[in-house]
Every structure is written in C-alpha cells, then in structure tokens.
Amino acid sequence: MIGEPIIELRGITKTFGQGAAAFQALKGVDLTIERGDFVAVMGPSGSGKSTTMNILGCLDTPTTGVFRFLGTEVQSLTRDQRSLLRRKYLGFVFQGFNLLARTSAVENVELPLIYRGQSKEARREAALKSLDRVGLVPWADHTPAELSGGQQQRVAIARALVTDPEVLLADEPTGNLDSERSLEIMQFLVELNRTGITILMVTHEAEMAEFAKTIIHFKDGLVERIERGHRSGERLEPAGAH
C-alpha cells in the first residue's frame, strides 16, 4: 500500500564510546518514511547520515529511541532477529559494490538465496531473472574482476533485488563510478522505485540526490530539513539503453 509509513524513527540517539570519549552521532532523530518513497539522505561527513542508514538497515541499534520497521520495534530485537529482518525485507547496495571476489556474477546474486534455504535450481533461476532486470545475463559467468565498475554495481543491485525486498538501501551507490555510469545507475533506481520498491539512498552528490522524491539533509546528528527532489518527476530513459 503506497503511502503508509514503512519506517518510523522516534527520538533516535546514538552514542559511540563511553565517558569523556563518548561521541553522540545522533541527537534525537524523528523521521517517517512511507512505502514507495525514494529517499536521498544527504549531509556532510559526521552529520549522522551513515549512522542513520546503519540503523535503518538493521545493522546497528540506536542507543535510545524507537525504530519501527513494518510495525516491528527493531531496537529491542536480538542480532539474529535483525539478521532475519534483513534477509526477508532488505536489500543492500554498497559504495564499494562488495561482491565476492573470484565468484561469478550469477553466484554473487544467488548469495542471499542460500540463506533462504532455496534449492540450487531455484537459486539459479531467480538469480538469472534478477540479472536480467539489470541487463547482465550475458555476463552471468564473469567474475567481478572481469566486469566494469558500472557492471559490478548492477550485479550488486541484482543481488539486492533477488529476494524481492521491501526496501532497498543504497550507500553511495554511485560513489565509485564516473558520471555517465552514475546516471545509468540512478536511472535504474528510479525505474525500480516506479515498480513500488522503497529506496533509501545515502549520497553526498546533490546531482544524484535530485533523482529522489524526498531529500533529507542531516547536520550535527539531527535532521536539518526535508525537501522534494527536482528531477523526481522527470521521464527517464529505461536503464541499460546505452
């Protein structure tokens, strides 16, 4: 159901270290993200945007506050329970692609399915389908070292999509790419968002953030302001057209 809140943060704080060395990265963040949104999180380094993304990705827990994801209060879950949440509902795309080296593209894409206990055949079929979405079926048997940066990131996206996640978290997805490849990836994410998937993206490039529907600016551990992306309504060419 588009429009219903999928993520709610209430009074989230996060403190690293203890005593005199303690550093408060988040100082009380309130945020609601609706299903189907495409959110870009921006801010200078140290503003708390990465910490927020780690919490939203269920990789980290807040020190205080309530994080509700699909109605579940994540802050009180165990490590393994959060793993299961990630496995079921989240897809990750990282700045450094983070593909397994010396492992073929299709096997990289299969990886999340291994932890879902799917059979070899079912995994292969789903992985090829996912690779098809990013237009890389012909490269299925190539290892990351044999792929360009843009292709690697598309494999990473295919890996994130193979489980049909509710939310796609992208941490600087275009950070290691040139501007042409970056645009390609952004176009793909926009297309993806149109199919209904909620996307949360951290970026420091304003140009990329403009593709999002919502842009959240962080500063000093707090949400500074929220605005609309200027190019979010633009019609874009389908991904992979180049």
Added chain:
Amino acid sequence: MFGTTLMLAFREITRHILRSFLTTLGIIIGVAAVITMVTLGKGVTADIEEQISSLGSNVFFVFPIATDRGQFRPFDERDVEAVREQIAGVNFVAGQVERNVIAFHNGQDWRSKVEGVENEFLDARGIELEEGRRFTPAEESAGANVCIIGPTVRDEIFPPSQSPIGERMRLDNVACQVIGVFATRGSVGGGGDDDNAIFMPLNNVQRRFMGNDNIGYMVVAYDSAYSSEVMTLALIDLMRERRVLLEGQANDFDIVDTAQINETVAATVGTMTGVVALIAAISLIVGGVGIMNIMLVSVTERTREIGIRLAIGALAREVQLQFLTEAVVLCCFGGLIGILLALGISVALTSAIDLPFLFDPFINVLSFVISAVIGIVFGYFPARRASKLDPIEALRHE
C-alpha cells in the same frame, strides 16, 4: 543448506590448493604415522604369534634344571607316563631327546640334529607331514632305523627332482631310511631353523646316540577347556612329588607355557605400538594448531566477505557453520590423504622387512574420525571469531 555449506567449503579449499595442502600436512603426517605404526605393530605381533604357534598351542615344555647345589636330574619315560596317567586334561604328552649330527646322503653332507620322538610328539607339537608317513607302533617300540626329515634337510642333501621317501641316509654312523618329510614349521624367534631336524623313534636315539634312557624335555599338550594356571599347578605338584622335593626346596625343573609367552609378547608389542602411536599422535595436535592458524588468517582475509554475508541476513551460527565446515573438510581431506599415505608406507615397509601386512580397519576409521574431531576442535575458535564480527566494521575492512 548443509549441502551448500559443504560445497562452499570444497570450493574455498580448492581455491587455495597449495595452501590447503600445506595446512593439512600436519594432519596428513600425523594420521600416516599413527596408522603406519599400528599396522607395523600388528604385523610384528602376528609374526611373533605365528612363530610361537609353531610350538603348538596350549602346550607346555617341561625341562629339568640344575638345583642350587648344581645337581641335575633328567626325566625319563616314567615321568612321561606319570603325566599321562595322573593329570586330567592332558591330551598328549611326549618326551624328546636331541643331539647334533651330520647327515650324509649320496656324497652330500649337512649339519643337523636328530630328535628322538614318538608319534605323540608330532601330535603335541602340531607337526604335520608334507609327504610320507609316521612311525608305526612296531617301529616305535623296536626303535627302528627310520626317520622323518625336515624340509631344510631334504633341500640340502636331496636333489630337488627326487622324492627322499624310501632313500637311505646316514646320521653320523647310524644308517636310516627316510619314511616322511614334515611340513615347514618355521623358526622360533631367531633360535635357529626348526625345519632343520631329523626325527627318529625315541628308543633308537636313546640307545644309539645318547646311550641312556634320559629324556631331554617333555611336551605336554592340554585341553583348551583347562586353564594354563590349573595345568601348571598340577604339573608342579606331580613333578615335585616324583622328584621328592621337600617344602622349601626350589623346583629343579622349569615349565614353559606357550600361551603365556604368547600373551607376554603380544602385550609387550601392544604397549610399544601404543607408545609409538601416541608419540605420532602428537603431530596430529600440531597439525590441529596449523589448521587453527590458517583458519584465523582466512577469517581475517575474508572479513569483508563475512560482512557481506552478515549484511544480507546470514545468522551468526550460519557463518560459524561455514568456517567450521571448512576446517572439518580440510582435516578430513588430510585424514584421507594420510590414510592413503599410510597404506603405501605400510605395504612398502612390511614387504621390505618381511612382515605380514595386516590392514586394520579400526585404526583407519579411528584416525579419520580423529581428524574430523581435530577440525571441529581447532576450527571452532576461528569460526566463532568469524561469527562474532560486526557487519558494519567487517564491511569497512580493507
């Protein structure tokens, strides 16, 4: 899920084939050493047992020995009779005398020994005939000039193409006719060649070679339903009575029990094998430490991979299982190679030093299981470390 984990482990191991091999070298050497030692030990035991069983099983040898004061009283035929009549459980009892002789036949001569025996001696010692026949009762009582020769004597003084049966030969200056050849009984523990002997009726040897009625030693074969201890006590009682030994006087005879020798030797060899195998097993532990070391390196190297797996939803125990499986598979490979190596070494060594090769399935299976256990024990800590990694930190790892 487990099949996939296993497959991943195989792939990771084959990816660094040389490193995997070097890592498991300790296990390989340990397993090979343990199995080889145990296999050789079994071969030695079997070899000794075979030699001892050539003396006959459930057999006593009873010798007269000198007293403290140097008196030596030999046995005679009446002692043999007494054992036969008065001790329950005796199957066969026979006296024996022997002397070194030179055997002559057709210009050939050979240094051997003549043993004065009766058919019952062959029964007691379990000696079979390869060809020919035993003594007849008439030959025994008359002390006829007939003989049963050992295979060594046959090979040394008779031409290979010709059967010695019916041939006449001379022992020193006593002529005799060959009526049989006994089957090989090997040699007992380095004490010369037991096949180098010539049996003649006891009477004859006593009369013609020894010039007296003495008996050198008695062979007593007893029913296996009777224990060695009971038989020994009965024999001691009887012989002391017959030799009129007073209380406090030491036995002037000795009883050698083949079953006891067998047990003693088997126990000694068993202990030695165990000690050597245990020393070899130390290298298994060293091998385990090697596995742990490389697994820790592997966890560090693959921190990022672990981070990815955790981020996409792997549970801590799944990551742990993956690394544990890798360590176990690695060790099992080591165990298998070790077993094959041990097989090769054992076969080569046993044939080189002329021992029977006895494959021991138990020690092979045990060694393999121990390899797997070493994988679990020494893989546990690295695997646990992998599973405890923080996904955020792990993903940032360069």
